[in-house]
Amino acid sequence: MTDSVALLLRRGALGPRGGQRANPPGEPVDIAIADGKIQAIAPQLDLTAETELDLAGKWVSPPFVESHIHLDSALTAGQPRWNQSGTLFEGIDIWRERKQSLTLEDVKTRALAALKLQASQGTLFVRSHADVSEPSLIPLKALLEVREAVKDWITLQVVAFPQDGIYSAPGHAERLEEALKLGADVVGGIPHYELTREDGVRSVHRIFDLAEQYDRLIDIHCDEIDDDQSRFLEVVVAEALRRQMGERVTASHTTALGSYNNAYAFKLMGFMGRSPINIVANPLINLTLQGRTDTYPKRRGLTRVKELWQQGINVSLGNDCIQDPWYSLGSGNLLEVASMAVHGCQMTGRDELRACYQMITENGARTLHLGHDYGVEVGKPANLIVLDAADAIAAIQYRATVCAVIARGKLLVSTTPPQITWQQSL
Numbered sequence: 001m002t003d004s005v006a007l008l009l010r011r012g013a014l015g016p017r018g019g020q021r022a023n024p025p026g027e028p029v030d031i032a033i034a035d036g037k038i039q040a041i042a043p044q045l046d047l048t049a050e051t052e053l054d055l056a057g058k059w060v061s062p063p064f065v066e067s068h069i070h071l072d073s074a075l076t077a078g079q080p081r082w083n084q085s086g087t088l089f090e091g092i093d094i095w096r097e098r099k100q101s102l103t104l105e106d107v108k109t110r111a112l113a114a115l116k117l118q119a120s121q122g123t124l125f126v127r128s129h130a131d132v133s134e135p136s137l138i139p140l141k142a143l144l145e146v147r148e149a150v151k152d153w154i155t156l157q158v159v160a161f162p163q164d165g166i167y168s169a170p171g172h173a174e175r176l177e178e179a180l181k182l183g184a185d186v187v188g189g190i191p192h193y194e195l196t197r198e199d200g201v202r203s204v205h206r207i208f209d210l211a212e213q214y215d216r217l218i219d220i221h222c223d224e225i226d227d228d229q230s231r232f233l234e235v236v237v238a239e240a241l242r243r244q245m246g247e248r249v250t251a252s253h254t255t256a257l258g259s260y261n262n263a264y265a266f267k268l269m270g271f272m273g274r275s276p277i278n279i280v281a282n283p284l285i286n287l288t289l290q291g292r293t294d295t296y297p298k299r300r301g302l303t304r305v306k307e308l309w310q311q312g313i314n315v316s317l318g319n320d321c322i323q324d325p326w327y328s329l330g331s332g333n334l335l336e337v338a339s340m341a342v343h344g345c346q347m348t349g350r351d352e353l354r355a356c357y358q359m360i361t362e363n364g365a366r367t368l369h370l371g372h373d374y375g376v377e378v379g380k381p382a383n384l385i386v387l388d389a390a391d392a393i394a395a396i397q398y399r400a401t402v403c404a405v406i407a408r409g410k411l412l413v414s415t416t417p418p419q420i421t422w423q424q425s426l
């Protein structure tokens with residue numbers, strides 16, 4: 001390293017979840033960045049820089065990781081109509097109408113807007129599903145173009161997602177494979193929405209076969225329903241175990257796990273411990289879409305996030321939707337998602353609060369299979385965020401402003417926290 005670097009961050013705080021502990025807790029450090037990498041972390045580096053930022057003791061964290069989103073449907077809420085029942089299945093019906101008018105430009109424009117919204121709030125790694133149910137494959141083709149267009153500032157993984165099922169109509173299975181040939185990073189599926197239980201099981205086997213054949217990751221919408229008899233997670237776990245693919249496999253939603261009887265649920269979680277698959281919960285969506293046919297008591301509709309975490313299973317969190325047929329709200333803020341997990345999963349203990357922050361950072365990195373490049377450590381790519389908070393718990397508590405986003409060694413976004421001025425002396 002020379003005596004001059006591209007970017008020097010002065011007086012940042014690296015906490016227990018802020019990557020390598022190069023300094024005693026509470027003692028600020030300087031972070032030197034050059035050639036896109038973190039070159040040094042130490043108190044008071046004797047260096048000059050093209051750009052120098054004084055962090056004034058603010059907390060430095062690895063970036064947020066979006067484990068599950070649908071960028072192809074983002075920002076379409078109300079088109080062509082609003083979801084009045086609030087159910088998952090009315091959402092699928094509305095999306096089926098809306099997707100008839102999709103164009104490449106339409107999807108690309110909205111996806112880019114959603115990614116910028118997320119990056120501005122600290123997210124630099126995103127896994128998005130792309131609906132591959134229509135013959136045109138427009139969502140997939142658009143997101144693959146976006147993946148290339150944004151690669152210098154955000155990492156986008158694209159899942160080939162057969163929204164309407166693999167075996168529900170002729171051509172769907174072929175299109176899923178075509179999507180992999182076109183370059184999708186991940187094989188998706190939706191076994192609980194196949195026409196029969198047998199089709200659902202067959203779809204899981206097919207997904208694993210394709211992942212092996214094309215050397216891709218797996219991320220299945222799995223048991224996103226309140227039905228306690230929806231039991232495709234056990235099929236996913238069994239396949240991951242038999243094929244020794246656990247770390248490359250993700251089961252998203254798994255909301256039915258919240259409705260299983262305890263004897264079955266704990267047996268299944270024990271099996272999951274043998275093959276370390278990843279689980280993604282989407283608390284904003286699960287809390288609002290599930291339980292719609294219940295009267296009272298009304299289920300929360302979330303998977304067993306706390307119990308899975310206690311069993312050592314990798315759980316991460318996603319937004320799932322930003323203003324689309326399933327959820328008309330949403331701003332892409334992963335701190336809001338973590339906060340919703342805290343509430344919906346009753347994870348209010350100190351370690352539990354920190355775990356929820358980990359679910360939008362390190363755990364998400366494991367789900368996306370990012371490898372050793374993720375984290376605020378010397379030698380790693382310089383991707384990091386600066387929060388207006390003292391630590392992970394305060395970040396969730398105050399939905400802290402992400403004051404600076406450093407992507408690939410460059411300052412991508414800076415945001416000034418709201419300034420509150422009292423007009424009376426109290």
Ligand code: FE2
Pocket residue numbers: 068069070129221320
């Ligand atoms: Fe989803």
